[in-house]
Amino acid sequence: MSDIMIIGGHGKVALKLSQILTGEGHRVNSVIRSASQVQDVEDTGANAVVADVQDLDTDGLTKLLADQDAVVWSAGAGGGDPERTYAVDRDAAIRSMDAAQAAGVERYVMVSYIGAGQDHGVPEGDSFYAYAQSKADADDHLRASSLKWTILGPGTLTDDEASGMITTEPGQNDDGADTARGNVALVAAAVLTAPDTTIGQKIDFADGDTIITEALANLS
Numbered sequence: 001m002s003d004i005m006i007i008g009g010h011g012k013v014a015l016k017l018s019q020i021l022t023g024e025g026h027r028v029n030s031v032i033r034s035a036s037q038v039q040d041v042e043d044t045g046a047n048a049v050v051a052d053v054q055d056l057d058t059d060g061l062t063k064l065l066a067d068q069d070a071v072v073w074s075a076g077a078g079g080g081d082p083e084r085t086y087a088v089d090r091d092a093a094i095r096s097m098d099a100a101q102a103a104g105v106e107r108y109v110m111v112s113y114i115g116a117g118q119d120h121g122v123p124e125g126d127s128f129y130a131y132a133q134s135k136a137d138a139d140d141h142l143r144a145s146s147l148k149w150t151i152l153g154p155g156t157l158t159d160d161e162a163s164g165m166i167t168t169e170p171g172q173n174d175d176g177a178d179t180a181r182g183n184v185a186l187v188a189a190a191v192l193t194a195p196d197t198t199i200g201q202k203i204d205f206a207d208g209d210t211i212i213t214e215a216l217a218n219l220s
Contacts, residue, residue: 001025001026002027002069003070004021004026005029005065005071006018006028006029007053007072007074007096008075009046009048010030010032013184014074015044016184017072017185020185021189024193028047029046031050031053032048033050033051035050053092054084054087054088058095058099061096061098061099063103065103065105074188076089077089079127082130085130085134086130097138100147106147110138110142110150112153112202114155114177114206116153118136120132139202149199150198150202151201152205153202153204154179155170155177156177157181158179158181160178160180162180162183162185162186163183165183165207165211167205167209167215168203168215170204170208177206179206179207183205186212190212198219201219
């Protein structure tokens with residue numbers, strides 16, 4: 001049994017992940033921005049923690065993460081406002097990594113996307129640029145940390161039923177590969193509970209035909 005904190009706990013992936021983890025017997029603390037979201041989180045079996053990570057400094061986040069065994073970053077500004085995107089997807093994410101190290105948390109799982117990286121290729125005038133650059137910078141900061149990290153790179157998210165099966169070789173040009181949110185949650189749960197082959201890896205994946213645990217076990 002582990003104590004796991006999910007940041008961005010009211011997102012569709014996060015709610016599914018919370019339900020999976022509590023079903024496995026883990027204690028989940030799920031960070032949300034609004035008290036109106038508490039019931040949805042508690043319905044998954046998690047403890048709802050109302051806090052705005054955009055407003056918390058590193059010390060505040062360190063206190064928030066105290067006594068946790070693992071952190072999952074699943075928060076996001078949701079696009080639209082570049083300033084808020086940088087504030088949440090880059091700056092708050094980076095502070096959470098520094099805070100995790102300060103709090104003695106070893107495991108950190110970042111929910112990113114399949115095309116994330118400094119070579120994302122999104123032009124500065126594109127509305128997606130702030131998100132792409134924020135993720136690239138946050139992911140790089142995580143790689144440089146002392147945390148036992150894993151970066152998840154799912155393709156285009158869908159509300160299709162989770163199949164429990166993925167491919168970890170979606171192809172160089174498949175940044176539109178469909179990935180059920182339920183499969184993202186299952187992958188996140190799997191890397192938290194069987195992390196040996198996933199620590200220090202960015203795992204690009206999409207819906208496929210290989211059982212998740214088998215796909216992760218075969219990572220090089």
